[in-house]
Structures are given as C-alpha cells and as structure tokens.
Amino acid sequence: MSRPSDAQNSFADDAPVVNPRLGALEWVRWGWRTLTSMRTALLLLLALAVAAVPGSLIPQHSSDPNGVIQYQQANPGLSKVVDALQGFDVYTSFWFSAIYLLLFISLIGCVVPRLKHHWKALRKAPPRTPSRFTQLPASSSAVLPGVTVAQAMDAAERVLRSARYRTARYGDSVSAERGYLRESGNLLFHSALVGVLLAVFVGGGFTYTGQKILPAGQTFVNLQTSYDSLNPGRFFSDDSLAPYSLRLDRLDVKYEQQNVAALGQPLDYTAHVTTLLPNGKPEQHVIKVNDPLEIAGTSVYLLGNGYAPDITVRNTDGSIAFQGAVPFRPTEGTTMTSLGVVKAPDTGNPKKQIGMVGFLYPTAAERTDGSFTSIFPSVGRSQTLLSMQVFEGDVGLDAGTPKNVYELDTTGMKQVMGIKNPLQLKIGETRTLPDGLGSVTLNGVDRYAAFDIHHDPSQGLVALFVGLAVLGLITSLLVPRRRMWIKVRQEGDDVLVEYAGLARGDDPNLVRAVSELERNHHAQLPAAAREPAAVR
Amino acid sequence: MVNPLDQISELLLISAIVVYAIAFIAFALDLARRSAESQAQVDLVRRQDAVVGSSRGGTALLEAPPAPPAAPTRSRRPAARTGIALTLIGAALHASAAVLRGTAAGRVPWANMYEFAMTGTLIMVVVFLVAQTRLDLRFLGAPITGLVVLLLGISTVSFHVAVSPLPPALQSYWLVLHVLVAMLGTGFFTLAGALSAVQLLQVRRSRRAESGRPERMKLLATIPDAERLENLAYRISVVGFILWTFTLIAGAIWANHAWGRYWGWDTKEVWTFIIWVVYAGYLHARATLGWRGTGSAWLNLIGYACILFNFGVVNVFFHGLHSYSGLPTGQ
Numbered sequence: 067m068s069r070p071s072d073a074q075n076s077f078a079d080d081a082p083v084v085n086p087r088l089g090a091l092e093w094v095r096w097g098w099r100t101l102t103s104m105r106t107a108l109l110l111l112l113a114l115a116v117a118a119v120p121g122s123l124i125p126q127h128s129s130d131p132n133g134v135i136q137y138q139q140a141n142p143g144l145s146k147v148v149d150a151l152q153g154f155d156v157y158t159s160f161w162f163s164a165i166y167l168l169l170f171i172s173l174i175g176c177v178v179p180r181l182k183h184h185w186k187a188l189r190k191a192p193p194r195t196p197s198r199f200t201q202l203p204a205s206s207s208a209v210l211p212g213v214t215v216a217q218a219m220d221a222a223e224r225v226l227r228s229a230r231y232r233t234a235r236y237g238d239s240v241s242a243e244r245g246y247l248r249e250s251g252n253l254l255f256h257s258a259l260v261g262v263l264l265a266v267f268v269g270g271g272f273t274y275t276g277q278k279i280l281p282a283g284q285t286f287v288n289l290q291t292s293y294d295s296l297n298p299g300r301f302f303s304d305d306s307l308a309p310y311s312l313r314l315d316r317l318d319v320k321y322e323q324q325n326v327a328a329l330g331q332p333l334d335y336t337a338h339v340t341t342l343l344p345n346g347k348p349e350q351h352v353i354k355v356n357d358p359l360e361i362a363g364t365s366v367y368l369l370g371n372g373y374a375p376d377i378t379v380r381n382t383d384g385s386i387a388f389q390g391a392v393p394f395r396p397t398e399g400t401t402m403t404s405l406g407v408v409k410a411p412d413t414g415n416p417k418k419q420i421g422m423v424g425f426l427y428p429t430a431a432e433r434t435d436g437s438f439t440s441i442f443p444s445v446g447r448s449q450t451l452l453s454m455q456v457f458e459g460d461v462g463l464d465a466g467t468p469k470n471v472y473e474l475d476t477t478g479m480k481q482v483m484g485i486k487n488p489l490q491l492k493i494g495e496t497r498t499l500p501d502g503l504g505s506v507t508l509n510g511v512d513r514y515a516a517f518d519i520h521h522d523p524s525q526g527l528v529a530l531f532v533g534l535a536v537l538g539l540i541t542s543l544l545v546p547r548r549r550m551w552i553k554v555r556q557e558g559d560d561v562l563v564e565y566a567g568l569a570r571g572d573d574p575n576l577v578r579a580v581s582e583l584e585r586n587h588h589a590q591l592p593a594a595a596r597e598p599a600a601v602r
Numbered sequence: 603m604v605n606p607l608d609q610i611s612e613l614l615l616i617s618a619i620v621v622y623a624i625a626f627i628a629f630a631l632d633l634a635r636r637s638a639e640s641q642a643q644v645d646l647v648r649r650q651d652a653v654v655g656s657s658r659g660g661t662a663l664l665e666a667p668p669a670p671p672a673a674p675t676r677s678r679r680p681a682a683r684t685g686i687a688l689t690l691i692g693a694a695l696h697a698s699a700a701v702l703r704g705t706a707a708g709r710v711p712w713a714n715m716y717e718f719a720m721t722g723t724l725i726m727v728v729v730f731l732v733a734q735t736r737l738d739l740r741f742l743g744a745p746i747t748g749l750v751v752l753l754l755g756i757s758t759v760s761f762h763v764a765v766s767p768l769p770p771a772l773q774s775y776w777l778v779l780h781v782l783v784a785m786l787g788t789g790f791f792t793l794a795g796a797l798s799a800v801q802l803l804q805v806r807r808s809r810r811a812e813s814g815r816p817e818r819m820k821l822l823a824t825i826p827d828a829e830r831l832e833n834l835a836y837r838i839s840v841v842g843f844i845l846w847t848f849t850l851i852a853g854a855i856w857a858n859h860a861w862g863r864y865w866g867w868d869t870k871e872v873w874t875f876i877i878w879v880v881y882a883g884y885l886h887a888r889a890t891l892g893w894r895g896t897g898s899a900w901l902n903l904i905g906y907a908c909i910l911f912n913f914g915v916v917n918v919f920f921h922g923l924h925s926y927s928g929l930p931t932g933q
C-alpha cells in the first residue's frame with residue numbers, strides 16, 4: 067500500500083540528515099525542520115513535564131509565600147542556589163518559559179503547513195478505486211439479480227452520501243472517504259492551545275487581585291488605598307478599579323456539633339453583604355466559599371474568616387486612646403484560637419503609647435498548668451477570653467513605614483503586664499492597667515471576612531479556547547477516518563458488487579462498517595435484488 | 603461514637619478484599635495453566651511475530667494490517683472464569699461498601715483519601731469487567747486484582763478516617779465532577795497501563811525467540827501479540843486522556859470558584875498537569891518514528907506511575923491547598 071498523498075506528518079517524520087557542508091540558510095532550514103519535527107515536539111513535551119516537577123517539591127512564591135520563607139530559614143545555603151536557578155518561581159523561570167515557548171513555536175511551525183495541506187485535501191476528490199479489493203483489510207462481495215449496473219451505482223452513491231462520505235465515481239465504481247474531521251479536530255485542538263496561551267498572557271496583564279479583611283458592620287470601597295494588598299497586572303491603572311462599595315452585614319458560620327469525630331469542624335460560611343453601585347440602590351447579596359459575588363466586573367470571594375475583638379482603650383482622664391474592631395489571625399482552624407496585636411496611639415504622650423499582644427480563646431478552657439486553650443471555635447458571652455501582654459512605649463504607627471498589623475516591635479518598649487500576669491478580659495469587662503495607663507474594655511467580639519477581589523477580563527476568552535480545544539480533541543480522537551469503495555460489474559444476468567474499506571490509524575469497527583455498508587446498499591436496491599443470489 | 607453504617611461499610615470492604623485476593627489466586631492459576639498449554643502454540647506465534655516485526659515503522663499510513671487481527675477466541679478457562687466470577691462478587695461487595703459509606707456521610711463517597719481509594723479502585727474493577735464484555739482480557743485479571751488488593755489494603759490500614767462532613771471549600775459540584783472524572787480516567791489508564799506492560803513483556807519474548815534463546819515466559823504465547831496489545835492500550839488510553847482533560851478543566855473551574863483563580867500551580871494542579879502532558883507525549887509517541895511500540899509503551903507506564911505517585915505520595919506528603927482541612931486562615 068503506497069503512502070496516501072495526504073499523510074499528514076510525512077514531512078515531519080523524516081528525521082533531517084545533517085550534511086557536513088551546510089550554508090547559513092541550510093542551517094536555518096535544518097534548524098526549523100528539526101524544531102518542528104514530531105520528535106522534537108515529543109521531547110519538548112517530556113521536558114515540560116520534567117521541568118514542572120521541581121515546583122511541586124520546592125515551595126513557590128506564587129502559591130506558598132510563607133513556605134518559601136520557612137524553606138529559606140531552614141536551608142540558608144541551599145536556598146541561595148535554588149534562588150539563583152529561579153527555583154522559587156519555577157513557572158515563570160527562564161528555563162521553564164524557554165521550554166514552553168519552544169514548544170509553542172514548534173507547534174505553530176507544525177500546524178501551519180498542516181492547515182494548508184488539509185485545506186487542499188478537503189477540496190480534493192477521494193482517491194482512485196484500487197484495482198483489487200482482496201488486499202484491503204475489510205472486503206466482501208455479493209451477486210445481485212434483477213438490478214442494472216446503473217441502479218447499483220446510484221444506490222451505492224446514495225448510501226455512502228447518506229453515511230456522510232464524500233464520494234467520487236471512477237468508471238463503474240464509487241470511491242468514498244470520510245473522517246476529514248479527524249484532522250480538522252486535531253488542527254483545531256493544536257490551534258486552540260495557542261489561543262489559550264495567548265489569552266492567558268495578554269489577559270493576565272489586565273487582571274488585578276486584591277485582599278481585604280472586613281469586620282462585620284464595616285464597609286469596603288473599591289479604591290486602591292482600601293486594599294490590604296493589591297497585585298495589579300501589567301496594564302493596570304487606577305481607572306481599572308470599578309467604583310462600588312460593599313458592607314459586611316453579617317458572617318454566619320456553622321460548626322459541626324453532633325459528630326464527635328469532627329466536632330467543631332466548619333460546615334458552612336455565609337457572608338451577608340450590602341453593595342452599592344454609583345447611582346444604584348443598596349442591594350443585599352450572599353457570598354459563600356464556592357460561590358463568589360459578581361459585581362461591576364469583579365468577583366468577590368470569601369476566602370477566610372476570623373474574630374475581631376471590639377476593644378476600647380481609655381486614658382485615665384476618660385479620653386479615648388483607641389477604639390475599634392481588631393482582626394486577629396486564627397492560629398488553629400479547629401478551635402479558632404487567634405493571635406492579634408492592639409495598638410493604642412492616642413495616649414497624649416508618644417513615648418507612652420500602649421501596645422498589646424495576645425490570644426483570643428473563643429471557648430476558653432484552663433489547662434492544668436494554668437495556661438488557656440480553646441475547645442470550640444464559636445464565641446459565647448461567658449466562655450470567651452482575651453488574654454494579652456501589655457507594653458508601654460512607641461508602638462511605631464507614626465514612623466510612616468508600613469508595619470505588619472499582626473506584629474508588635476517591642477524593642478524599646480517596657481512590659482507592664484507579662485505572660486505571668488496577663489490582662490484577661492471577658493466580653494463586657496473593663497480592667498484598669500498599671501502605671502496609670504488607663505483602662506481596656508472588651509465590648510464584644512465581631513467576626514470578620516477575608517475577601518479576595520479579582521478582576522480577570524480574559525476568563526471568557528480562555529474558556530472559549532479551552533472549549534474549542536476539547537471539541538477538537540474529542541473529534542480528533544474519536545472520529546474514525548475511513549475510505550470505502552463499491553465496485554459494480556455485470557456478470558451474466560446478475561450484477562457483482564464488491565465492497566471494501568480501509569482505515570487510517572486504529573479502527574476497531576472497520577469490518578463491521580463494511581458489512582453494514584453492504585446491508586444498507588442492498589436495502590436501497592429494488593426488491594428483487596434484496597436477496598443476494600450468492601455470497602462469495 | 604462510631605457510625606454503624608460506616609462499620610458495616612468497612613466490613614464489606616474487607617470482605618471484598620478477601621474475595622479479590624481469591625480471584626487473584628484463580629487468575630494466577632489460569633496463567634500457570636496457560637504456561638503449560640502454550641508449548642503447542644509457540645511455533646504459530648513465532649510466525650505471527652515475524653510478520654508483525656516487518657510491518658513496523660509505518661506511522662500514520664492508511665495501511666493494511668499484515669493479517670486480519672484474529673479476534674481472540676473466548677476459550678474455556680475454568681480458572682479464569684472462576685476469577686471473573688469472584689471479581690464480580692468482590693465488585694458487588696465493594697460497591698455496597700462505597701454506597702454505605704456515602705450514605706453514612708450523606709454525600710458522595712470520594713471526599714478524602716480513604717474514600718477516594720475505595721471508589722477509585724471500584725471504578726478500576728468496573729472498567730476491567732465492562733471491557734471484558736467486549737474483549738477477552740482475562741490475562742489481565744491477576745495484575746488488576748493484585749493492584750486493587752494492594753491499594754485497598756494500604757488504604758484501609760493507613761488512610762481510614764471516621765465519617766466527617768465536608769469543609770465548605772470542598773462543597774462544590776465541580777469537585778464532585780472533578781474527582782469522579784479523575785477516578786474514571788484512572789480506571790481506563792490502569793487497564794491501558796497493564797496492556798502496555800504485557801506488551802513490553804511480549805516484545806522481550808519475541809526478541810528472545812528471534813535470537814534463538816529459550817522461551818522463559820511461555821504463557822505469553824497464549825495472549826495477543828505485541829501489536830494488538832499496543833492498539834488496545836492506545837484505544838483505552840485515548841478514553842482515559844479525554845477524561846483526564848475533563849479532570850483538568852473541572853479542577854480549574856472548581857479552583858476558580860473556591861480560590862478565585864483557575865490556575866495557580868498548586869502542588870496537585872502541577873501533578874494533574876504533569877500527568878496530562880506525559881499522556882499527551884504518549885499519544886504523540888504513537889505517531890513518531892522510532893517511538894511507536896516499545897517507546898510509547900514505556901511512556902504509557904511512566905504516565906501511570908505519575909498517577910500512582912500523585913495519589914499515593916503527593917496527597918500525603920506534599921503541602922498544598924488541596925490538603926487543607928478547612929478554610930485557609932485569614933492573612
């Protein structure tokens with residue numbers, strides 16, 4: 067069997083031979099042919115798989131920034147080497163990028179000529195009927211009485227056309243081919259991959275992602291300064307932020323209370339929010355963990371939650387040194403024991419500001435050694451305990467340098483209440499501080515929600531290309547490519563009809579398809595011919 | 603408080619393991635018997651191998667196979683039949699165990715490693731049994747039941763956890779779909795991997811035969827030749843690959859709902875991607891000169907090794923968003 071004229075990758079399969087005396091142009095050609103060959107594509111794919119591995123072994127800046135810091139502290143020497151090789155940013159590293167860029171260049175270089183080729187093949191007639199069918203993988207024949215050659219030929223063409231074959235007559239035979247879709251699907255798949263890559267890259271420049279911790283009752287306004295942190299894309303400008311505001315009315319949290327094996331495990335988080343668009347009316351919405359709020363081209367995700375004790379610090383004269391809900395960071399998911407820092411700057415004396423650091427135990431229980439722990443994650447009026455160390459001095463809010471809100475730099479500060487004699491408050495309680503520092507009141511404990519706000523205009527485009535890729539993939543893998551032939555010849559009073567099929571690639575159903583073709587052909591003939599005289 | 607339904611489920615699962623283990627013995631006996639029977643067929647198969655050897659090298663040609671692929675006749679094999687019957691019984695017990703576990707938890711039974719192993723191996727067995735209705739793959743009975751016994755044994759001993767509710771981040775239809783498709787894909791890849799492994803043995807055998815060395819694994823003469831095994835492996839992995847593509851996409855959609863980004867190179871995402879790329883490499887290898895045959899079979903096995911690694915090692919030892927048990931804590 068000779069190679070069919072449309073063997074798609076014949077140009078790619080022939081490994082290029084290096085000629086010892088190549089000119090510059092030949093070298094370029096040779097390089098291009100090598101890069102776009104199937105073998106290079108395969109090696110680049112495998113290289114891509116291997117190159118992706120280190121990023122799963124070493125913590126990455128993008129997905130696990132804390133992990134990177136821990137890794138660097140644990141392995142100071144090694145992490146210098148890792149860093150030099152961009153090992154903490156594998157997926158944006160030069161070597162990872164080089165592999166996938168080469169792969170995609172190879173892909174384009176491979177697909178473009180195939181597109182041309184396929185375009186031509188689509189408009190060419192099916193190939194000539196082979197002279198002998200017996201060498202083909204599936205063939206059969208029947209002698210039919212009571213029909214003319216013309217009738218058999220017409221019926222043959224009808225049957226093949228209705229089975230979506232493209233047909234051509236060569237003498238008293240019909241040649242038919244189907245499955246061009248297979249190659250179309252393959253080309254669609256590969257082209258759509260390029261589309262996905264471009265959409266991700268170009269679209270990525272227009273995205274932004276911001277984080278905001280919002281205690282219940284407070285309002286967030288979508289301005290750059292309102293975010294706790296904001297990661298803008300390359301093409302971000304202040305105008306990119308759609309104006310709106312969002313108030314957290316309430317955050318409902320349900321914990322498992324019956325199943326002992328999972329006591330205290332969170333079952334549901336629901337944030338009730340009120341949003342306001344310019345010129346709009348306030349609207350109430352619900353945000354859940356897997357169910358973000360879409361507003362003004364952004365998506366608002368509920369990614370975390372915690373407690374924010376509502377604290378008032380009063381000076382001895384009754385004036386207020388600090389008041390507000392202070393978000394604490396949960397240190398244990400199952401009990402919600404949370405760590406936080408309270409800074410009270412307005413004491414009237416910058417050298418005598420008050421800084422407090424300590425734990426909130428939502429449902430406090432005393433251990434035998436006198437320390438506290440939390441045994442359940444929810445807050446109750448009498449069980450909740452706030453326990454803090456108190457420092458006196460400069461809390462560092464005035465220096466203008468951004469400070470981590472969960473950290474208190476106690477250097478140069480004087481400890482007035484330590485671990486041994488901490489400031490302990492239940493909800494509604496007020497305690498006086500020593501040293502004439504005034505008093506602290508725990509008014510209540512609010513919940514806060516940690517929101518992530520995303521704007522990604524390219525998502526639809528990415529989804530479109532992914533959809534096209536899947537469509538192409540399925541067609542290309544599941545549509546069989548077949549050629550069928552029906553040959554008709556007068557034999558005495560009867561007509562001899564021969565059927566044959568040939569598949570490209572693996573086609574488990576070829577033999578069945580040929581016998582089906584024969585059956586359907588008979589059904590198309592005048593009644594007298596339906597009973598074949600003899601089957602050879 | 604132990605959930606009584608979960609207890610029954612565990613008992614059923616242990617019974618299933620025992621039945622599978624007996625099925626494994628039956629399949630192994632069958633293989634031993636094949637070995638004895640094969641001597642008579644050796645000459646015939648040698649001739650076939652010679653033909654197959656000469657037809658290699660064509661890639662995407664519309665070519666006629668050297669001989670019409672003889673449909674493997676479903677010979678009577680009492681031991682293999684027993685094996686299949688036992689596997690069916692094992693699968694029934696196994697399915698009941700999964701259903702009860704789901705009932706006990708009030709959700710689908712694939713939310714943690716224990717459940718994932720339980721349902722995933724069930725799907726492997728079901729894919730094997732269903733394939734059985736169209737092809738005679740009983741020679742794979744021993745490796746498949748062996749693998750299932752091993753995986754189930756490890757997971758009942760090491761991964762068993764009491765029934766617990768789903769943390770909010772895992773409450774998503776996309777997750778249900780994502781994991782289901784991943785397990786289905788794994789079922790197909792398991793079968794394909796087993797076929798490729800046998801294909802490699804077959805190739806080695808015919809090499810030995812060509813160089814005139816004595817036959818070592820005679821039973822191989824009674825199962826399909828390397829070419830047919832390769833085609834079967836390809837057809838089955840194609841289904842696996844399409845399912846894995848959906849796994850990747852459903853996972854991305856879920857990630858987008860849960861974490862607000864569809865792709866973040868989290869550890870599990872990385873490994874799902876690696877597996878996808880390796881299998882894409884396998885599909886390519888089938889159309890690449892010099893890689894078709896042994897090379898592509900090895901790639902298929904490497905892909906499967908990645909799947910096992912992703913399940914057994916990445917889930918347990920690697921950190922990532924997928925391994926957390928509740929909502930990530932606030933910044």
Ligand code: HEM
Nearest residue numbers: 075102103104107172173176252255539542662882885889
């Ligand atoms: C991003 C990298 C690539 C991926 C993920 C990829 C993936 C795939 C997949 C999954 C298939 C099998 C399904 C189908 O036929 O549509 C396939 C087939 C194919 N690919 Fe790629 N591919 C990539 C790059 C390339 C490159 C660079 C070339 C050319 C050198 C290429 C040429 C082909 C050819 C010719 C086939 C058909 C094979 C056959 O007839 O069985 N691909 N590719």
